[in-house]
Amino acid sequence: MRVALLLGVLILGSTGGEIAITHGMKATGEPERLRPRELFEFLKRAMRNGWFWAGVPLMALSFYSLLVLLSWRPISFVIPASALSYVVGTLGAKYILREDVSPARWIGVVLVCAGVALVAAG
Amino acid sequence: MGHELRIRIKTLVMILAMVVCANAGDLMLKRGMTQIGAVEISASGLQHAFLATVTNGTIWIGIVFLAGFMLSYMTVLSWADYSYVMPAGAFGYALLTLLAVVFLHESVSPRRWTGVVLICVGVLLVGQTRPRTTEPVAREPREVAA
Numbered sequence: 001m002r003v004a005l006l007l008g009v010l011i012l013g014s015t016g017g018e019i020a021i022t023h024g025m026k027a028t029g030e031p032e033r034l035r036p037r038e039l040f041e042f043l044k045r046a047m048r049n050g051w052f053w054a055g056v057p058l059m060a061l062s063f064y065s066l067l068v069l070l071s072w073r074p075i076s077f078v079i080p081a082s083a084l085s086y087v088v089g090t091l092g093a094k095y096i097l098r099e100d101v102s103p104a105r106w107i108g109v110v111l112v113c114a115g116v117a118l119v120a121a122g
Numbered sequence: 123m124g125h126e127l128r129i130r131i132k133t134l135v136m137i138l139a140m141v142v143c144a145n146a147g148d149l150m151l152k153r154g155m156t157q158i159g160a161v162e163i164s165a166s167g168l169q170h171a172f173l174a175t176v177t178n179g180t181i182w183i184g185i186v187f188l189a190g191f192m193l194s195y196m197t198v199l200s201w202a203d204y205s206y207v208m209p210a211g212a213f214g215y216a217l218l219t220l221l222a223v224v225f226l227h228e229s230v231s232p233r234r235w236t237g238v239v240l241i242c243v244g245v246l247l248v249g250q251t252r253p254r255t256t257e258p259v260a261r262e263p264r265e266v267a268a
Contacts, residue, residue: 116237
């Protein structure tokens with residue numbers, strides 16, 4: 001029960017954090033060129049974005065749940081179980097970020113999810 | 123060069139940078155922590171581990187790589203879809219297995235090979251979709267509202 005609960009925190013924390021950061025980065029706007037000067041300006045703009053700072057604690061929360069989970073269960077259980085975040089993240093991308101997830105992309109995501117689970121399970 | 127093709131190439135280069143930085147960073151942290159040895163969970167043990175990590179050069183190289191990962195991740199998300207970048211990043215797991223076989227001569231179970239193949243097919247499928255499906259958002263929405 002507590003494992004399932006923490007797994008939920010891990011998955012929702014990482015996907016929620018990444019969705020907030022994605023939203024923040026889209027609002028920041030892409031750097032004009034991929035050169036150190038423009039990247040530095042981009043980073044400064046990103047740091048002023050509230051969504052970026054909403055995402056960071058969520059990702060930190062998910063990182064700590066990962067550490068705690070790893071102290072309870074072997075890595076060959078934890079990583080395959082957390083691979084579910086690929087599917088949860090895609091749902092978030094579709095319904096929260098309003099991205100157009102085509103059937104090809106869905107099939108790809110499901111294959112990646114299964115693949116990560118198999119690789120981590122050894 | 124077409125606009126669409128330019129975005130595609132730029133996105134793939136950044137995803138490659140992400141995957142390389144994340145793997146190199148993890149590898150350096152692992153190597154650094156092995157030099158330090160097992161951490162003892164007590165006040166003095168944690169204090170010792172903290173001092174040992176912040177003075178370890180390998181750990182710092184790892185941190186620089188992970189910062190590089192974060193920067194390339196943030197940069198690519200400023201133009202590409204989350205649902206495009208996230209699954210493509212899983213290519214790192216497949217790459218790690220291939221590196222382990224080629225350089226460390228590790229033996230890999232059939233189950234793990236199946237996983238590597240699934241990841242590669244999945245990443246190829248996602249990779250041929252359009253990297254960006256949303257419109258750019260206004261840069262400073264708060265100023266517009268005011």
